[in-house]
Amino acid sequence: MSTGRPRIAVHKFASCDGCQLAFLNAGEALLTLAQRADIVHFAEAGWNDPLAQADIAFVEGSISTAHDVERIRAVRESAKYLVTIGACATAGGLQALRNGIGESASWVADLYASPQYIDSLPESRPISAHVKVDLELWGCPVTSEQVLAATASLLNGTAPANPDEPVCVECKRRGHACVLVTQNAPCMGPVTRTGCGALCPGTGRACYGCFGPAELPNAASMAKHFEQAGLAKRDIARRFLFTTSTAQPFADIGRRYEEQND
Ligand code: SF4
Ligand code: SF4
CATH class of the missing domain: 3.40.50.700 (NADH:ubiquinone oxidoreductase-like, 20kDa subunit)
Incomplete structure (x- = not known):
């Protein structure tokens, strides 16, 4: 009924x-x-x-x-x-x-x-x-x-809000110390969409990208930064190919580094 x-x-x-x-x-x-x-x-x-x-x-x-x-x-x-x-x-x-x-x-x-x-x-x-x-x-x-x-x-009947700015923005709003800058941690926050309230950086840990790509993420530059910071290529691949591995551009960047496999 x-x-x-x-x-x-x-x-x-x-x-x-x-x-x-x-x-x-x-x-x-x-x-x-x-x-x-x-x-x-x-x-x-x-x-x-x-x-x-x-x-x-x-x-x-x-x-x-x-x-x-x-x-x-x-x-x-x-x-x-x-x-x-x-x-x-x-x-x-x-x-x-x-x-x-x-x-x-x-x-x-x-x-x-x-x-x-x-x-x-x-x-x-x-x-x-x-x-x-x-x-x-x-x-x-x-x-x-x-x-x-x-x-x-x-x-x-209204359009749902679905924020897609990077986690970094939320991190700054909350005044968290940047783990990428202070610990050289491989933080995915610059390319990951917000929504979690910068949960991981708030506890001193690097974001691993579980909210997927932010709007217009420069994933290639992020990967290059990880490379220059000393991360092995297979580890860079894993940063992008984790819980949101089918999302672009994470999928393409991850596969590219996976193929290089040092
Ligand atoms: S800790 Fe990560 S998310 Fe926070 S500002 Fe630094 S790079 Fe961005
Ligand atoms: S891994 Fe997920 S919960 Fe942790 S900071 Fe990144 S998006 Fe937020």
Whole structure:
């Protein structure tokens, strides 16, 4: 029976479930959302109707199997807006680290006792590689603030804010000491989009790029800087080919350094 309220679904594909926690960790805000909208599918929270029609379908995780491909097409058909949440859904996530290695490589038998039961696609790809995505929320994981702000904007018919300035800007706003300058740490902040509140530099650690590329990132110069700072080429490749390895220009720069492999 229709209540006339907006309908929200949260779907999971290949992922760790961490981004769904952005909803569960929202506390009272989640209760308020449940009063104002119908949550029609969110298996981790107890609502289980994966084919339900939704105004907004949030999607966590990347596409790793043929069954995933069928499922994401069904989600797309059932949803007015499809929003990816997190690094896996938006740029492949950790499971995309296997891309380029190939299905038949010996690592499958090394990892699984019965590799004949492994039935995955050759590559794990982001949602946008298979269906149209209306909004991408970056982060590993995304925050409650991101998902709630996107929900409010879409339901109110306004364009969601999705900042793409570099982490450095947030770092400066908060007065953090720059770890790249003070420690010569290989910080990806100059080329990574903000949204985390400069979490890692705030604790004296280098950003590793989990929010993906900022707007117009000069990734080639960033890589050159790491090279001049003494980082091995394979380590530079790993800086760019981590949780957002399918995002450009991280993918191209990372592969270029991976091929040089010193
Ligand atoms: S610590 Fe990293 S993110 Fe912060 S200002 Fe320095 S380079 Fe930028
Ligand atoms: S500082 Fe970088 S690695 Fe750390 S949470 Fe933010 S975007 Fe992710």
